[in-house]
Amino acid sequence: MRKIRIAIVGVGNCASSLIQGIEYYKGKQSGDAVGLMHWEVGGYRPTDIDVVAAFDIDRRKVGRDLSEAIFAPPNCTTTFCDAVLRKNVPVKMGKVLDGFSDHMRGYKEACRFVIADETEATKEEIVRDLEDSRAEILVNYLPVGSEEAVKFYADCALEAGIGFVNNMPVFIASNPAWAERFGAKGIPIIGDDIKAQIGATIVHRVLADLFRKRGVRLERTYQLNTGGNTDFLNMLNRNRLESKSESKTEAVQSVLAKRLDEDDIHIGPSDYVCWQKDNKVCFLRMEGKLFGDVPMHLEMRLSVEDSPNSAGVAIDAIRCCKLALDRGIGGVLYSPSAYFMKHPPLQVPDDEAYQRTEEFIRGARES
């Protein structure tokens, strides 16, 4: 019975879906387990993941058992498993830094973060918590734009000597200086910014690749996204958006036959629509020229529940990180990062990233 002991920073909607999923797949067999890319990754099943520590800064989450905190407001993702057993893991107060954006104060508490009154934790306390809990991997789910906070927690992971899965777009795995720090300590890292199972990014990439393979010249494209969760509310502060836009745009640019002029490509979170909650809607348009320079265009609308869509990938990223720990591999895990993340250090088309990741899991890569 090998287990994977993880710590989570940011007990928001994505963490909720991940933890619900770990519970949901208990008692299932590979044949009736719907919604997974892999039932087993190197012998690890979804339910082999144990969350042993968690950090947040919200009054309604800090101090509560993780099994309750994941359902506390402002979390609003769908509940597909309400029988999450008590974990005996209280959510601990983290360090706020730039995790909270002031523009949120203008919204109802039910829809936004509310900072807890507890004293903020120091780096030494968080490192001690990570060590005491014997966590092996820190999974990062902080809000977009939390540059300082992400670096603070990445430092904690380095100091505690544990792996890091960076699910959001502050660049750590794809920043050579940070990647080097993980490499030097022999600690595996997967990042940055998780690519959902069937989300706007992978669909846009696959369609762009299709245009290229079918000889259609893509001339202009947009991808507009709306949602009503705190991720979208947070991103109303445009000053926090730079790395998210870069991550999403580069994910598409990198698979084009010819990069588009920046005026011809528009990709990003577009608006916050409160009643949408965790439902994300993507409007995608691609304009091109086919045989004889004849124009064509494609319009697509994708509607998905945002957080389970990302958890279905995070559950594999965590297991790949654990495989690296088992095998004594440190530094950036290039193949899993390319397949699971929007902004990996090495961008390759998704088919190739998939093949490389399968090889990694079999032990034939990055060993």
Ligand SMILES: NC(=O)c1ccc[n+]([C@@H]2O[C@H](COP(=O)([O-])OP(=O)(O)OC[C@H]3O[C@@H](n4cnc5c(N)ncnc54)[C@H](O)[C@@H]3O)[C@@H](O)[C@H]2O)c1
């Ligand atoms: N849903 C997806 O498909 C998807 C895809 C790619 C990336 N992401 C990214 O993953 C991240 C998490 O998404 P989410 O929907 O769970 O967000 P969320 O807003 O639901 O959760 C963020 C959590 O972080 C907490 N937090 C804020 N500052 C903190 C700090 N300093 N220390 C500890 N906790 C802090 C908040 O209280 C909240 O609980 C976001 O950056 C999002 O952009 C999500």
